Amino acid sequence: xxxxxxxxxxxxxxxxxxxxxxxxxxxxxxxxxxxxxxxxxxxxxxxxxxxxxxxxxxxxxxxxxxxxxx
Numbered sequence: 442x443x444x445x446x447x448x449x450x451x452x453x454x455x456x457x458x459x460x461x462x463x464x465x466x467x468x469x470x471x472x473x474x475x476x477x478x479x480x481x482x483x484x485x486x487x488x489x490x491x492x493x494x495x496x497x498x499x500x501x502x503x504x505x506x507x508x509x510x511x
Contacts, residue, residue: 464479
């Protein structure tokens with residue numbers, strides 16, 4: 442599965458913030474509603490690009506870092 446444009450933008454933001462960031466911060470940095478940022482992060486988590494923790498924190502995975510290098 443590939444990463445969409447908005448998903449890639451969210452992934453880059455997560456990486457730029459040290460690989461661990463809240464969904465709220467993702468939404469603020471992308472200027473998107475929190476629910477849409479949550480949808481993007483959930484999609485990235487389903488594809489194993491990030492781990493989505495119960496505390497609504499996104500943590501980039503090795504697969505996510507590889508996707509950014511492409």
